[in-house]
Amino acid sequence: MPRDEGADAPGVDPQQLWLSPARPRRGRKPAYSREVITAAAVALADTEGLEAVTMRKVAARVGAGVMSLYSYAPDKETLLNLMVDHVSGELPTTNTLTGDWRTDLKAIAHLQRDLMLRHPWLPAALSTRRIPGPNTLAFLEHALAALRPTGLDGAAKLEIFAQLTAFVAGHVAYEIAQAEASRSPDRAAAEARYLAAVAADGNHPELAEALAAPGRPLTPEATFTRFLNRLVNGLDTD
Template sequence: MTRQDGADANGTDPQKLWLSPGNRGRGRKPAFTREAITAAAVSVADAEGLEAVTMRRVASEVGAGVMSLYSYAPDKETLLELMVDHVSGELPTAEPLTGDWRTDLKAIGHLQRALMLRHPWLPAALYARRSLGPHALAFLERALAALRPSGLDGAAKLEVFAQLTGFTATHVTHEIAQAAAARAPERAAAEARYLAAVAADGHHPELAEALSTPGSGRLLTPEATFTRFLNRLIDGLDTDTDTATATETGTGTRTD
């Protein structure tokens, strides 16, 4: 829900947040910068998770009083917006594109995965984000440029990028959970025994066939697994169907 002044229900005005950053009022020079406060919050989240990020904790990290932080970030939701854009600045945006949009989109997916693995809290934070900061916008611009040769219209390009980001965030969340489970081998062994028993009970023939397929139990590296799923996602995109659907519904962009 957005108010008439541009702020959402939590009072965050994206235009004020991103286009008029910082405390520019007259008087004494601020003791801290928004960048330093955001970097401190990111460090806490990297080490201990999003739950550990509180205004009090961040204030303690930078040696400030809690109340002084509110001039930089009025609430945790705003701080989260700043954190997401801060780490988005790690994404490269200047390298030349190949011109093969599928290849370039796959490279973007791998860059997103690497960023999310460096900052395991990021997938969850992306779902709560309400606006795009300058670093996120720069990476979106790169993705849209990569998709230009696809022939998709603007709306479809945005949908593809959102689909890619959502897929990557979901996969990384699962990947992190799997890595944690691997640190408890007895649990993994118990799960394997359970699935074997279910497959043998005669009530799940499709599962039994899938598990009996040669190679179904082979272990791939996390990178290889992600690459396989990513290739299926991007290679399966049908730009002709998207264009035809847009034309039929009147939402396509005319090229004549």
């Protein structure tokens, strides 16, 4: 029996989700597939946001009855896992590695950022634990291969990849918020006036000095690259 969409799921069985056939267990030949339903959910999230993804809306997109979808995804938690792995299939996993692990790790981060900007709901979906599916595992395998030259043990390499992914997700969420704020020039001007007043009050000399420093390129790509370089260049492999 399907669970209420707003209720907490007791947990997704990874074997049931990823190793079982992607079709209903019994009954007549299915009219839909898990791939079609997942793609519809992704399209809905891309256009309306993650909060808009409900089984009812997904069913409407594919022209199915709500109850028929529960054979493929019994709850929203399962559907989110399917969605994350679906879009992870867009990440290339056959790129030739350079052997310079820092260079390769930065390239991986840029691929992740591009994916998250195409699917702005993804950072939020990654904010809770997800069960890696085949596409996610393929990209993880690629990242671990990039880290092989470090000589680190497996646990440390997994930690670095998790740290990198968390950084990219957090930064993209910030980018999206900044882009939304920039659509309100009055708000941006008010914030600039406020910071100028604070810097001039004599109580924040460090901030005043920082704000007076020469500016740096503020394009989203340049900002991301600077932050990424600081993170990856500072990683310790000892």
